[in-house]
Amino acid sequence: MNLDTSSLALVVAGMAAVTYVSRYPILFLAGRFGLPRSVMDALSFVPPAVLIAVILPSVLLRDGGLQLDWRNEYLAAALVTAFISWRSQRLFLAILCGMLALWLWRGLLLIV
Amino acid sequence: MRATLPLMAGVIPFGIIFGAMSVAGGIPAGIAGAMSAFVFAGSAQLIAAGLLSSGAGIVVVITTTFFVNLRHNLYAATLAPHVGNLPQRWLLALAFWLTDETYLVVIRRYAQHDRSPYKHWFHLGSALTMYGSWQVSTWLGIWAGGSIPNPAGWGLDFALPATFIGMLVPLIRGRSMLVCVTVAGALSLALNTLPNQFGMVIAVCAGALAGSLTQRLDITAPNRQRETAAS
Structure with a gap:
């Protein structure tokens, strides 16, 4: 965090503006004109792309470098979360197991 | 209202996570609360909280918010045929409260074949329920995040990636x-x-x-x- 409160207020105002712009104009316009099919198709890929682009760096990058081994407890917990989510399709069960896995793994690393 | 309940249970933990993450990242409580009140966009707020605490600048946060929210255009485009005939003030209001969850609940209601003229009231009710839950859970999170020392040590910094993994896998x-x-x-x-x-x-x-x-x-x-x- 390197912003003061007035800059943060500016961030909130800007976010509110671009968010409203993402909601209202199309609601108003698309009712009359409709959207090109290709644009609709590309937009449907934005959510998964955003999710993975947040997940991977926060799980794999430790201390500024790629950490791809068993000593990375975030990687272990992420794999558990993904597996539970895949098998159960239940969001909160997956998050809960992921958090538990993180704590367990940390405990194990302290012992080893 | 009843159709919105299961999704409320899904949204409240996110609000708590957002509030707690913001405080953990050094964002003042008032700013986090204002973000929930005026922006009201779950994933965008979570990402913004993450970006801000990792030192991102104003332009990056707003640009990212724009991209994260592009999907609202998709929802708006799908909803437009159902609400296109409503008065302008209805559209202005419903647009502000349009979220993933409200969209998911409401589009099912519009798709039902009965000719009820009150479907937009159902839409508004669902949207306001979500908005209320979001405000309350944000402040719960701010309060919880402020009273737990060193949230990252508790693995709270994994809550966001874990949540996103759970959202991504089914997609x-x-x-x-x-x-x-x-x-x-x-x-x-x-x-x-x-x-x-x-x-x-x-x-x-x-x-x-x-x-x-x-x-x-x-x-x-x-x-x-x-x-x-x-x-």
Whole structure:
């Protein structure tokens, strides 16, 4: 965090503006004109792309470098979360197991 | 209201996570509360909280919010035929409260074939319920985050990636989605050294583009095979 409160207020105002712009104009316009099919198709890929682009760096990058081994407890917990989510399709069960896995793994690393 | 309840249970923990994450990242409580009140966009707020606490600048946060919220256009486009005839003030209000969850509940109601003239009241009720839950849970999170010392030590910093993994896994269906996620994921790691996390914005654009191109190829390829078989 390197912003003061007035800059943060500016961030909130800007976010509110671009968010409203993402909601209202199309609601108003698309009712009359409709959207090109290709644009609709590309937009449907934005959510998964955003999710993975947040997940991977926060799980794999430790201390500024790629950490791809068993000593990375975030990687272990992420794999558990993904597996539970895949098998159960239940969001909160997956998050809960992921958090538990993180704590367990940390405990194990302290012992080893 | 009853149709919105299961999704409320889904949203409240996110609000708490957002509030707690903001406080953990050094964002003042008033700013986090204002964000929930005026922006009201769950994923965008979570990402913004993450970006701000990792030192991103004003432009990056607002640009990212814009990209994260692009999907609202998709919802708006799908809802437009159902609400297009409502008075302007209704559209202005419903647009402000349009979220993933409200969209999911409401589009099902509009799709039912009865000719009830009050479906937009159902829409408004659902939206306001979500808005209320979001405000309350944000402040719960702010309060909880402030009273727990060193939230990262408790693994609270894993709550966001864990939540996103749980949201992402069910989305990955088919080759085009896999291509999208692979491209976006690889670029997000490769471009991580770019200043102010601009790498993420590029990764998302490239991933979405790659995904939709693959989808187009997959749709046209079987047609071509059929044409060759016919000739």
